[in-house]
Amino acid sequence: MSTSASDVRAEPRASGVGQEERALLAETVSRLFGDAFVRAAGQQERATFDAELWAQVEELGLAALLVPEAEGGAGGCFEDALAIAQELGRFAVALPLAESLLAAQTLAEAGIARPAGALTLALEVEAASQLDPERGLFTGALANVPWGAEAAGVVAVLGTGANARIALLSPAHAAECVSGANLAEEPRARLRFERARAESAPAGAGAALRLFERASLLRTGQIAGALAAALERSIAHALGRVQFGKPIGQFQAVQQLLARMGSEVAAVDCAAAAAFRAADRGDASFEIASAKLRANLAIDLCAAGAHQIHGAIGFTREQDLRLFTQRLLAWRGELGNDRFWAARLGGEVAARGAAAFWLDLTARADAQSGLRES
Amino acid sequence: MPRRPGDPSTLGSVSYSARVAQFRFDSVELPSSVPTLRAELRAFLAAELPATPAHKRANCWAVFDAEFSRKLGARGWIGMVWPKRYGGHERSALERYVVLEELLAAGAPVAAHWIADRQSGMALLRYGSEEQRTRWLPAMAAGTAYTCIGMSEPGAGSDLASVRTRATQVAGGWRINGQKIWTTHARDCQLMIALVRTRPEAEKHAGLSQFLLEMNTPGIRVRPITDLVGDRHFTEVFFDDVFVPDSALLGPEGAGWKQVTSELSLERSGPERYLSSFALFVELLRVAGPDPAEPLRSLIGRASAQFWTLRQMSLSVAGQLAAGRDPMIEAAVVKDLGNEFEQELPRLVQAALDDALAREGELARVLAHLLQVAPSFSLRGGTREILRGIIARGMGLR
Numbered sequence: 001m002s003t004s005a006s007d008v009r010a011e012p013r014a015s016g017v018g019q020e021e022r023a024l025l026a027e028t029v030s031r032l033f034g035d036a037f038v039r040a041a042g043q044q045e046r047a048t049f050d051a052e053l054w055a056q057v058e059e060l061g062l063a064a065l066l067v068p069e070a071e072g073g074a075g076g077c078f079e080d081a082l083a084i085a086q087e088l089g090r091f092a093v094a095l096p097l098a099e100s101l102l103a104a105q106t107l108a109e110a111g112i113a114r115p116a117g118a119l120t121l122a123l124e125v126e127a128a129s130q131l132d133p134e135r136g137l138f139t140g141a142l143a144n145v146p147w148g149a150e151a152a153g154v155v156a157v158l159g160t161g162a163n164a165r166i167a168l169l170s171p172a173h174a175a176e177c178v179s180g181a182n183l184a185e186e187p188r189a190r191l192r193f194e195r196a197r198a199e200s201a202p203a204g205a206g207a208a209l210r211l212f213e214r215a216s217l218l219r220t221g222q223i224a225g226a227l228a229a230a231l232e233r234s235i236a237h238a239l240g241r242v243q244f245g246k247p248i249g250q251f252q253a254v255q256q257l258l259a260r261m262g263s264e265v266a267a268v269d270c271a272a273a274a275a276f277r278a279a280d281r282g283d284a285s286f287e288i289a290s291a292k293l294r295a296n297l298a299i300d301l302c303a304a305g306a307h308q309i310h311g312a313i314g315f316t317r318e319q320d321l322r323l324f325t326q327r328l329l330a331w332r333g334e335l336g337n338d339r340f341w342a343a344r345l346g347g348e349v350a351a352r353g354a355a356a357f358w359l360d361l362t363a364r365a366d367a368q369s370g371l372r373e374s
Numbered sequence: 375m376p377r378r379p380g381d382p383s384t385l386g387s388v389s390y391s392a393r394v395a396q397f398r399f400d401s402v403e404l405p406s407s408v409p410t411l412r413a414e415l416r417a418f419l420a421a422e423l424p425a426t427p428a429h430k431r432a433n434c435w436a437v438f439d440a441e442f443s444r445k446l447g448a449r450g451w452i453g454m455v456w457p458k459r460y461g462g463h464e465r466s467a468l469e470r471y472v473v474l475e476e477l478l479a480a481g482a483p484v485a486a487h488w489i490a491d492r493q494s495g496m497a498l499l500r501y502g503s504e505e506q507r508t509r510w511l512p513a514m515a516a517g518t519a520y521t522c523i524g525m526s527e528p529g530a531g532s533d534l535a536s537v538r539t540r541a542t543q544v545a546g547g548w549r550i551n552g553q554k555i556w557t558t559h560a561r562d563c564q565l566m567i568a569l570v571r572t573r574p575e576a577e578k579h580a581g582l583s584q585f586l587l588e589m590n591t592p593g594i595r596v597r598p599i600t601d602l603v604g605d606r607h608f609t610e611v612f613f614d615d616v617f618v619p620d621s622a623l624l625g626p627e628g629a630g631w632k633q634v635t636s637e638l639s640l641e642r643s644g645p646e647r648y649l650s651s652f653a654l655f656v657e658l659l660r661v662a663g664p665d666p667a668e669p670l671r672s673l674i675g676r677a678s679a680q681f682w683t684l685r686q687m688s689l690s691v692a693g694q695l696a697a698g699r700d701p702m703i704e705a706a707v708v709k710d711l712g713n714e715f716e717q718e719l720p721r722l723v724q725a726a727l728d729d730a731l732a733r734e735g736e737l738a739r740v741l742a743h744l745l746q747v748a749p750s751f752s753l754r755g756g757t758r759e760i761l762r763g764i765i766a767r768g769m770g771l772r
Contacts, residue, residue, distance in 0.1 A: 345676075
């Protein structure tokens, strides 16, 4: 995180799938998720694993987007993944696809074979958990695992420091699985293992933090998508809902609120795009922290504003607005709430000193421009 | 509440392929010349910018210093994108952007040439006659000719098209009568580009034209207006039977409205729209030290995220301008969010500081200054309400 001007690593990760393919990818996933959204319309329960959609995702090879081509993946980069993350948020997709993308990438980096099916990440390893790498056995508990009961495999960083290892566990081998959910009813499970089989490989320094940051990055993309969905519905509602003889969108008070929401959504889009791009180009700790925090800060106005504009109907399960606003409220607290990222960023910036702030801020973009030319 | 099946946002009836027009904030690649350019600027600023207290560095594009502008001009950092034959340097718009942000981050006193560099020069290049360009552009680029904007009038603030200052055609030229207000540094500028009504009978927007008015022309009188902190940077300007030749008209008669509205993206998206409180942040970092406790620690983090995001957005608009687009709505978004943040920061700092720090010392002085001047940030260059109207229009609401 304390990236100085000189140590911004200018090492491109992956060239990705290219501009045109990226646009095509965005279009494909948008259609795919959009159709699934319409198919699920009318269902009260919108957070059960969508097996039909997962089959389509597998067929398209989307879950292996971030896995190198040599290892059977699509060889995509984070900028490619942004398209998927945004559409996941825009259509409130009930699948651990963001988690699968990162789990598959992490396994590929560690040289562990990827199992079939949906994967997820465990970012909260309970204290006293023990991995025995020689025997390949794990005893301990993983908390707050997204879709932990539904996934075929769970990837975690176990152990700390030099002993940290990337591990793959199977929820089917869990001694106990306590299903829970976040406030948007998205599944979050606690998995307890007793001498369960765990394939693992050395993780390298900072692996746990890096995985957490990547998960936060993907979530920032999802937030951007959910914000866009809430905004789109709010605009549509303001244009269609007639009161006092005209659409409420013609009242200045409503227009000004929507304009503020539009600006906030634009800020999150821009921050997310810049952070995903930075992640393809080296250490993106600062950018990811900034982008997730900025996304968190946008949620208050946008979720509350969307409800204000929708009136009482938006507060019901007869309307789909809540699918986005509830997720936004949940996601603001997950993968780093305001306090977490603000304190972290603040600590790093303060430690660098007053004179360094501007130099660091500009050095990041400049280093990236040099990268393109070289 | 009864279900309304006709309601366009009721479940199942929205067309999910239809999306709102999205604002465009593509990422920008800075030219490879930028690191060298920054190094040159930083060396120059270290040498030429005497140690200035933070409250003088805050909002520094309101601080007039002709000598500093001349030095900048001599280094080729004014009129950077203009053609060389007019004294410009034919650098890219993104290189110019880098110069602006370095000057503002350092708190350099750039008000003297700011308007000429940002707007007036471009207006002359786009609409001016050859004579007007050769007369003014080289001096502007040298940092010796300064311009002011004659738009607002007592009866025409946000509703700019209702300007009443009148130009009447007479033999060989025009006679101008009326009044402008909130004109910044008018006493120290040689030139005003003024929006006036040339055809009172025409429709509101059609009868407007812009003139190049030399400030030493007989009949022009300038009265300073003292602002609430006691500064005297803005003025009102009176025109009493001011005669100007035909050659003072900018572009064709009647084109004034189109000319002023086409400048808005240039005026609204620059780094000056989010950096006005930057000096306060630097001073806060200095006082907070390397390991601050809460709530300062989180405040610093939050502001850092905002600075980074706003810079990405502002840079993106600069990139679009450089590519020849006119991102008017995106510029309005940058200005509105930027102003909101540069106004929020003083408020948050005041709320978080210990009493003693808030009362005395350099941090207290810059804080006091910004708390008072911050309301102007969302007034100048388009009020918040006007900007949000533009953004709402961009979203299809009006």
